[in-house]
Amino acid sequence: MAQNNCAQPLSLEEFGQFVENVRSQYFSDIPKEHLGIKSFRSEAYFLQAQPYLKTLINRRQNRRYNVQINLRLLECPPTPEGLEAILVHELEHVRDYMGWSSGHIALHGGKYALSCGVKVKYERATDAKVLELGLGEGLAQYREWVYQWLSPKDLAKKRLIYLTPEEIRGQTF
Numbered sequence: 001m002a003q004n005n006c007a008q009p010l011s012l013e014e015f016g017q018f019v020e021n022v023r024s025q026y027f028s029d030i031p032k033e034h035l036g037i038k039s040f041r042s043e044a045y046f047l048q049a050q051p052y053l054k055t056l057i058n059r060r061q062n063r064r065y066n067v068q069i070n071l072r073l074l075e076c077p078p079t080p081e082g083l084e085a086i087l088v089h090e091l092e093h094v095r096d097y098m099g100w101s102s103g104h105i106a107l108h109g110g111k112y113a114l115s116c117g118v119k120v121k122y123e124r125a126t127d128a129k130v131l132e133l134g135l136g137e138g139l140a141q142y143r144e145w146v147y148q149w150l151s152p153k154d155l156a157k158k159r160l161i162y163l164t165p166e167e168i169r170g171q172t173f
Contacts, residue, residue, distance in 0.1 A: 005145055006076035007083075012039065015074060019067055022087040026133065030065075030094055038066045044154040046070040046146055049090035049097075056102045065094045078145035085130055085138030092126050120161050127163040131171075140165035 010018070016037050023030055036052065052064040067090055077083060097105055111118045130139050143165050147155055 005078075005148055007079050008077070010074045010077050012037065012069075012074060015069060018080075018083060019087060022084055023091060026088055027091045027095060030091065030098065034064050034098075035094070036064060036066045038068045039071050040068055041072065042070050044150060044158075046073045046149075047086055047090050049093040051097050051105055056105065060098060060101075063098070065097060067091075067094075072149070079138070079141045081135075081138035082142035082145055083138075085135040086142040088130050088133060088135055089126055089139070092129050096126075116160075123161050124163055127168075131163075131168065136168045139163070140168040143168070 019035065019037060020032065023032065023035060047070070048068040050066055050068060052066055055063040067087070078086070100108065108122075112122065127139060130136070143158075143162065146158065150158060
């Protein structure tokens with residue numbers, strides 16, 4: 001696969017500033033101190049937002065969340081528009097988690113892990129929120145970027161779960 005569709009490499013610090021800029025522009029209701037950044041390595045996943053498990057027993061207003069970044073993304077990032085759009089997608093998940101009880105988060109997590117239908121419905125609805133903010137082209141650019149890294153099996157899975165660039169640009173979902 002061609003793996004040369006890269007913007008300027010980012011440091012973890014620069015990525016953190018990018019997250020903060022997106023949070024302050026679109027998600028002022030998410031307190032800055034409630035977001036952390038954690039890195040990981042994966043062949044198929046590049047960004048994730050998850051509750052920090054130790055804080056799930058806390059009151060909603062005292063929970064923390066991690067934006068998890070695959071270090072490969074820092075080495076060869078998508079376009080700034082693509083990165084902005086996918087961060088909005090991930091922070092939409094954080095906004096959902098902030099509104100849910102701990103029990104609801106756990107129930108959702110179980111259903112999400114076990115049901116492809118639940119996963120498809122939730123992720124495509126989250127993508128639709130990104131499009132409502134006018135970030136469709138950036139989301140399409142991100143998906144095109146991520147597709148270059150995936151195995152045929154992972155690519156087929158991503159094309160099922162998330163809106164594809166064709167669906168985004170053609171609004172056919």
